[in-house]
Amino acid sequence: MYFVKPKRHSFKNRPWLVASAAIAGFVASPVVVLAFLAARGSDGLWTHLAANVLPVALHDTLILLLGVGVLVSIIGTCTAWLVTTCEFPGRRVLSWALLLPLSVPTYIIAYAYLDILHPIGPVQTALRTALGIDSPRDFRLPDVRSMAGCILLLGFVLYPYVYLTTRAMFQTQAAGLIEAARVLGTRKAALFFRVGLPLAHPAIAVGVSLALMEALNDIGASEFLGVRTLSVSIYTTWVTRSDLPGAAQIALVMLLVVVLLVLAERWARRHRRYAASTKRSHPLKRVPLRGGAAAGAFVVCIVPILVGFVAPAAYLVVESVKRVRFSGVSPAIVQEVVNTVTVSLAATVAVIALGLVVAYAARLGRGEFLSTASVRLASLGYAIPGTVLAIGILPLITGVDAIIDDVFQTFLDVPSRLWILGSGTGLVIAYTARFLAISVGGIEAGFTRVPASLDDASRTLGKSAGSTLSRVHLPLIRPAVAAAALLVFVDIMKELPVTLLLRPLNFETLATHLYGEAARGTYEEAAIAALMIVAAGIIPVAILGRADRNT
Incomplete structure (x- = not known):
């Protein structure tokens, strides 16, 4: 008797796979457009960029990435x-408080410290008072507007990416080996350098790559601190000089840097594979610290929190209170909050809806090339810096805008306008391409907790894929969808490069308002906007901290 192996997936699932592929194509299309746009530049433009722009921009970018990576x-x-390995007073609080700098966008920490460390700011004024010096000319700290200042500030706000991945490694794969090394009498220092650090190399590589992606995407902090990175060069070439092909050519170079970062991360993790035991791992036993060792561990952990979160947050609170007492809350801030929440909510809905399609198509098409490739391409946007994505997506938006405008003028006699770019819809489209990876990843993680037997049971009962999703999967993955939506919403609120480049005229969000005030040097005017952004960023960090309480 012969048995025919049933096909893994029904033909009825094909629409989901095709829709997923179309979404992936939408995310990848800005890269293709970017290449065509760069090719439109004159031959002499490449020569000019190679001689006058790229050397400085590449030098500053690489030095910044190297310094931030090390820090x-x-x-x-x-x-x-x-x-993870030590027990000392305050450890439990510090373990989640070390995540707090994640709530502070890079441009806000630069904005805050430019005022805090200003020659007539609170720090230098207090130091001169303590030393009995009257004039700022007689005593000044090194200017924070420098490459060193930029590296320090970005390092203290981006280190949680490495902290999260490395701590997870120490708590899981490394726990048994660390315990075995202790039993064999390995000293504390040797335990870290000979056991812990080699085991953590893959986790460190992943965390560093994420931190460097954020540093590469930054516009505000680098510009405020006088570092001419590739992102800053793209922005000034496009906005200040109105040279879109030139900006596209710089963006291609920046995209090459991104590819090199990804390859470097993969190379750092080569030959690093660890087998996890099938038994449930026991928690790592922490070594109690006493006296000076405990104090030293506490200081090492508290300093990044103070520099990366407490000092800028306290400054924002103080300045916001001063501003409210002096002139109340500006009506402009209220409108900016409305603008920010409106576009963030609209984009979040779009991101979650499209992410659900891609993640569900991947579940339906397990093992198929089309579904796997779609997930990879749909996640591409998060690796592309905002400035690069904005340049690549602009011609697509303006092209559709022109078609819509022609139709409206021809058939409805409506005055010409930018229907997509001018209404803020272009921002929503760009946000969707940029943050779709968060949605896909979070929802995929939710699907992994749903047994495949439920799909089989639903199919046996004659339910379609769409009916199975709505009636079986969605109720079960609701927490994962909600968590992904929260992360996407907060990331969109904080996004600066895409918003700066694609916002409609006279459309301000909290992020662009802060950028404008800081660029003008009127720091006190933007304190309320910055505080609101930081407050929103604390929400996902608090969720991570809550999940960490049992460690």
């Missing part, structure tokens, strides 16, 4: 090791 590696790895 986040040291801070993230050391703090993760201490809170």
Whole structure:
């Protein structure tokens, strides 16, 4: 008797796979457009950029990435090791408080410290008072507007990426080996350098790559601190010089840097594979610290929190209170909150809806090339810096805008206008391409907790894929969808490069308002907007901290 192996997936599932592929094509299309746009530049433009723009921009970008990479590696790895393997006063609070700098966007920490460390700011004024010096000319700290200042500030706000991945490694795969090394009498220092650090290399590589992606995407902090990175060069070439082909050519170079970062992360994790035991791992037993060792561990963990979160947050609170007492809350801030929430909500709905399609198509098409490739391409946007994505997506939006405008003028005699770009819909489209990866990843994680037997049972009962999704999966993955939506909403609120480049005229969000005030040097005017952004960013960090309480 012969048995025919049933096909894994029904032909009825094909619409989901095709829709997923179309969404992936939408996310990848800005890269293709970017290449065509760069090719439109004159031959002499490449020569000019290579001689006058790229050397400085590449030099500053690479130095910044190198410095930030080293700093986040040291801070993230050391703090993760201490809170995972040692017991000391305050460890439990510090283990989640070390995540707080994630709530502070890079441009806000630069904005805050430019005022805090200003020659007539609170820090230098207090130091001169303590030293009995009257004039700022007689005593000044090194200017924070420098490459060193930019590296320090970005490092202290981006280290949690390394901290999160490395701590997870120490708590899981490394736990048994660390315990075995202790039994064999390995000393504390050797335990870290000979056991913990080599095991953490893959986690460190992942965390550093994420931190460097954020540093590469930054516009505000680098520009405020006088560092001419590729992102800043793209923005000034496009906005200040009105040279879109030139900006596209710089963006291609920046995209190459992104590819090199991804390849470097993969190379750093080569030959690093660890087999996890099928038995449930026991928690790592922490070594109690006493006296100076405990104090030293506490200081090492508290300093990044103070620099990366407490100082800028306290400054924003103080300045916001001063501003409210002096002139109340500006009506412009209220409108900016409405603008920010409106576009963030609209984009979040779009991101979650499309992410659900891609993730569900991947579940239906397990093992198929089309579904796997769609997930990869749909996640591409998060790796593309905002400035690069904005340049690539602009011609697509303006092209559709022109078609819509022609139709409206021809058949409805409506005055010409930018229907997509001018209404803020272009922002929503760009946000969707940029943050779709968060939605896909979060929803996919939710689907992994749903047994495949439920799909089989639903199919046996004659239910379609769509009916199975709405009646079986959605109720079960609702927490994962909600968590993904929250992360997407907060990330969109904080996004600066895409908003700066694609916002409609006279359309301000909290992020662009802060950028404009800081660029003009009127820091006190933007404190309320910055505080609102930080407050929103604390929400996902609090959720991570709550999940960490049992460690």
